[in-house]
Amino acid sequence: MEHRLAWYPTPSYLVKRKAIVEFLEKVPVRRVLEVGCGAGDLLRFLAGRGYAGVGIDLSAEAVAAARAIADLSRFRVEQAEVDDVSGIFEVVIASEVLEHCLDDVAFLRKLRRKTAEGGRLILTVPARMAKWGANDELCGHLRRYEREELRARLVEAGFEPLTVVSYGVPIYNLMKPFYDRAVVGKVTEVELLERRTEKSGGMRLLPRLGGLFALLFNDVTMYPFYLIQRLFYRTDLGNGYVAVALNPRGEG
Template sequence: MDAEEIRRSAALEDRHWWYAERRALVRRLVGPLPPGRAVDVGCGPGGNTAVLRQLGWWVTGLEYSPVAASIARARGLPVVRGDATALPFADESFDLVMSTDMWEHVEDHEAVARETARVLRPGGRALIAVPCSMRLWSGHDVALGHVRRYEKPELAALMQRAGLEVHDVRSWNVLLRPVARARRRHNTGDSEMEHVAPALNLALRAVVKTEQVLPVHRLPGISIVALASRPRR
C-alpha cells in the first residue's frame, strides 16, 4: 500500500464497519486464550494490536511501512520496523502470532509462514486472516497492493508446509460476498476503503454480526481466517 492509502485507511479505522467488525472478530477468537507475549505482524496503523493489548497481551507490532509504523506509534503502541519474511525476533519468542490482511501483500509468503512458525513457542497459536478467492480480484486489490487472494486449501497447505498444525480455516464476511463481487466486477483501480454514511455503516455492521448465529462459515466469503498452532515437542 502506498503512503496515501495507508493514511486514508488509518483515518477510517476507528468507525468504518469493516475495521470495526474485524476488531470484533479478533476479540472473539483471541479472547478465550490466556494472555501472554504476542506479535502483530503487519500491524498497519495498529487497530488490532490495540485489541490484543486490551485483552491483556504483552504485544509488539511489526510493520514494514514507515508511515503505518509512525501512525501506530503515535497511538501509543510499541512497534518495530521490520520485514515479515525475516522477523527480527528470536526463535520461540511468542505465544501468539497474528497477521490480519498482510500475507497477501508479500511475494514470498512461504517465508512469512516459516517465520511465523519459527517465532512461535511450542503450543503457541497463530491467527491469520487473508482475502478470499481470486474470483473477487479487482482494482481494489491493485490499489491496496495485493499480490494474491487465497482459497482455503491453499492457505491451509501453506501453513502446514511451514510446520504449523491447522485447527480451523473459516470464511468471514460471507453474507456480503455477492455485493462485493457485483461491485468489483467493474472496479478497475480504486480502493473500496472509503467513508460510509452512518446509517449504512451500522447496517453493514449488523449484517456481518449476523454471521455469528448462522452456519455460514464454510461457505465462500470475502475473507478467510485460519487458526493454527506450533506443535508441542
C-alpha cells in the same frame, strides 16, 4: 509536522477484527506479535483487554499512526521485518499479509520461528481467486486463497491447521464491489508492487467520509452482522478467511 494516517473503521475491517478476537479469546495468552499492524487499531483493541507485545509494519506512515493510537505501555510498535523482531510469542497475528508474499510458505516459516511451541498463528487472507478485483491490484495482492490451498501452505510451513473459517457474510460481500469500483483507474503499472504493499496497511478509499464511517460502523451498529457471519463460518461464501494454526514444535 509529521503526517499521520487518519484511521477509521470500515464494515469489512470490523467483521474481520471480530472474528480474530473471538479466536484469540479462546487462547490463554497475553503476549502477541502482530505482523502488518497498519494504523494500530487491533493493537489498541488488544491492549484494552490486557494483551501486550510488539506490532510491526513496513510503512513508516502506518507505524507513526499506530504509535499515536496504540497503548505504548503495553505494545512496542516498530518499522521492521519479521526477522528483525527478537523473542518468541504465544500468538502471532498476520492480517492481510500473506497474499503480498512472493514465497508465502517461506514467510509462514518465518512466522513459525516467532511462534512459541504450542502457540498459535492467526491469519486473515482474501478468499477465492474468483473474487479478484481492482482493489486487489491497488493493494499489491499476488493472490486470493482457496480454503484447502491455505491449509496446505500452513502444513508445508510446519503448522498444524486448527480451523479455517469464512468471514464477512453478508456485509463484506456487499462492500467488495463498492471497494473495487471506487479504485478503478487508480491502479498504475508504474507503481512498484512493493510500494502498493507498503501503502495498503493504511489505505483508505474515501478519507473524507471517515467521520461518517465512525458514526455508522462500530461494535454497536455492527453487532447483528457479527452474529450473522458466524452462521457462515463453515462455508466459502465470505470475502475472506481467518485461519488459526498451532505450532506443534519449537523454533523451525
